[in-house]
Amino acid sequence: MKFTVQQIAETLGGVIEGNPEISVNTLSKIEEGTEGSLSFLANKLYTPYIYTTLASAVIVNKDFVAEQPIKTTLIRVEDAYSAFAKLLEFYNQVKLNKTGISQLAFISLYAEIGENNYIGEFAFIGENVKLGKNVKIYPQVYVGDNSVIGDNTTIFPGAKLYSDTIIGKNCIIHAGVVLGADGFGFAPQADNVYNKVAQIGNVIIEDNVEIGANTSIDRATLGSTIIKKGVKLDNQIQIGHNVVVGENTVIVSQTGIAGSTKIGKNCMIAGQVGIVGHISIADNVKIGAQSGINTSVKKEGAALLGSPAHDVGEYRKTLVHFRNLSKLVARIEELERKLKEKE
């Protein structure tokens, strides 16, 4: 991709200050600008870089006033950050605009392919699979029998969807994700041996969900494990069978949620959190990193920290005392000494 500053300024409704014929082929941070890159200045802390950047052009707010000579070409717009974000988005759309069905993919005769699908090399599309419009299936992806994938959803290389997985519209599933593996269910026998409990449910991912690399979501024993619309899951998250994650909840990497737990909507769960099975977390709850949640959280909007987790304010106070335990012990010793003196 190569564009002139003129073309970009027109797209953004911006005003050029400098050479409109200069062409750019990539986007960069202002402090890492190189010849051929287009950058932006939105945060005042970065203003000094505009006088030294090697970027060929920089998008700035229209009221930006230079205090030194500037070598790079400027594009003045209403809101430099939004304008640049739009370009990022556009750049990505062009770059990721794969199309066509590879002759090297395996597609069941009983699968329904949608309009304008991309199916990459060595992808496997099973029986009775239904793909919507503009679906992108990257190479080496596995889509098990009876799975359904909605319009505009992208599945990156090597993700594995076991049979009966349902994915909504506008979802992004990253490489290494496993959806629908068996839940961890075993019935202990008298001789310490475990019998497997068959897991015949499935996984449902609603619209506008993103799932990070190497995350695994188990199928339900019966019924469905459900990730509701707008949820964003980071990498290496583990979600057990029959879990439900509510709308627009965000979960950071390496967090684990055990079976049958229900998470509310608009929650923010930080990284490396562990949540036991068979509990409920209310809406709008915030959970700090590395916390352990072992009972239901009924209070909407609660903020929790620690393992086991408490109210974040209380927990932080307790942590201060914990750090001071040596001093506390010294104070107790002093009290004991004084009391002994008195005896």
Added chain:
Amino acid sequence: MKFTVQQIAETLGGVIEGNPEISVNTLSKIEEGTEGSLSFLANKLYTPYIYTTLASAVIVNKDFVAEQPIKTTLIRVEDAYSAFAKLLEFYNQVKLNKTGISQLAFISLYAEIGENNYIGEFAFIGENVKLGKNVKIYPQVYVGDNSVIGDNTTIFPGAKLYSDTIIGKNCIIHAGVVLGADGFGFAPQADNVYNKVAQIGNVIIEDNVEIGANTSIDRATLGSTIIKKGVKLDNQIQIGHNVVVGENTVIVSQTGIAGSTKIGKNCMIAGQVGIVGHISIADNVKIGAQSGINTSVKKEGAALLGSPAHDVGEYRKTLVHFRNLSKLVARIEELERKLKEKE
């Protein structure tokens, strides 16, 4: 799959109450029953649902007494829960009964394939590999040179077995599992550079083991990393080189075990636990979630919690005091105040 209630009742040795001609094609929870589904009632808490369920038929205990009119067809059996579990098992066996060797798989001329094998598209079977009877290798699986896989074992899509991996009978290896990658062994040099220590051992998985999605088990430096018979590993578990996990031990997701540690048999290790290298854990030990184990556990049947972990009873008492640290500090301040008054 479609069966009449008549067929199912005959299989289970049950007695029908209602229409024996009704057909069902899936299994469901009683509270999520739909037309065409077969459900069950075993737990009394769910009794109210039998009067409202949309399931076409419900399996109940033979002594169940209805207190209101029931619309659905009943199948009365000795033990509703066991009968339903049998159906789940049967349903899964039929659904997962893949067979045939895909023309799109790569199979070395020097590999031995067993009777009734399934080898899916884009699977790789290396030199000198030996597959038993009824082995199922799903698409995109990699089976490295000299690996051996026992009868009735299933390897789900995209699992990777490095060379020399030995897997027993009746095992289930889920998608994204990596067996036999190099252990993490490096020798520090004078200049802060690390030299790799070659890892030439292998991984041995004994019979009746299940390994969850995206779990990784490293090959031994020399000798074998061994997962003994009946072990059940959940998703995203990390097992280091030369570790041995004893018979029928169960480990929950995201737990990590460092190199050369030996875990006893019949242990239960919860999620997100960390266990250091070069220690031993006795038989029948229970370890709570998010615990950190940094020394050997010699006491059989010990129950541990915390990081570093202690006896679970003691640890819970300590946690109560920890939560009350603010109050404890207040009590010390009060003591100090009173003592000062006396001076």
Added chain:
Amino acid sequence: MKFTVQQIAETLGGVIEGNPEISVNTLSKIEEGTEGSLSFLANKLYTPYIYTTLASAVIVNKDFVAEQPIKTTLIRVEDAYSAFAKLLEFYNQVKLNKTGISQLAFISLYAEIGENNYIGEFAFIGENVKLGKNVKIYPQVYVGDNSVIGDNTTIFPGAKLYSDTIIGKNCIIHAGVVLGADGFGFAPQADNVYNKVAQIGNVIIEDNVEIGANTSIDRATLGSTIIKKGVKLDNQIQIGHNVVVGENTVIVSQTGIAGSTKIGKNCMIAGQVGIVGHISIADNVKIGAQSGINTSVKKEGAALLGSPAHDVGEYRKTLVHFRNLSKLVARIEELERKLKEKE
């Protein structure tokens, strides 16, 4: 591979004691020696095994003095451990010496393949990819468009490199690794919905880096996520967008590093550690297992433990008091009782 003891002794410059015609075909620990295996004795603790080992030959230090009759053949060398390590290395090189471009791989017409490359079955090599000399790409690997891989680098089965990934020389990337998936960046909207922030940067892996199974490293939002030369990453590590890991730093499995954090060189970070985003860790810092790092570490060579982490010495003292909290409470009660008596 089959060698006579004569051939091995010549390679190592060793002196044979016993039958030089005996042949060996594998390497083993001395306590696990079998007929046909070659072992070594370096650590005195293992000396008793030399009298009972079934290994066909054992490498010993030249000054080793037997105190009982020995059945196995000895090879005496200057330094038994180093000699054996060299053999391990050699064994692995021979075993892993795959070559040739599979007809079943997909290679873009616009990719540049180097001399002596191995490209396995069902591997995908995208547009404008450049591979150096002696690069090994195992089956089912995905190398996205515009990626560059340096000389002597090995990518094990099923690793996924998103577009624009740069990997240096002499690197080892294990199975299940995902490089360059989107960073976790979302802009919250008024209605609790999150908009994706496009992630157009890349991942750069410098020379001599090893990355363990199922580890994921996200691409930068803009610019690069960088793993510097000599870094060793274990399995299941998560590294966020725009992170930089300094030279020769070693990180153990299941650790997570959030976005934009900079880790110094020669650091040692244990397993299951969590490090928040947007901080810096100085050079030579050591962080204990399961620690949580929530602020920058400015002191070079600091040793930290705990969540949140403190100086390891202080933290261990605090932990002793923590374990004794019940006794501390008893002491406070005793003080309260005594003081009451006095009133």
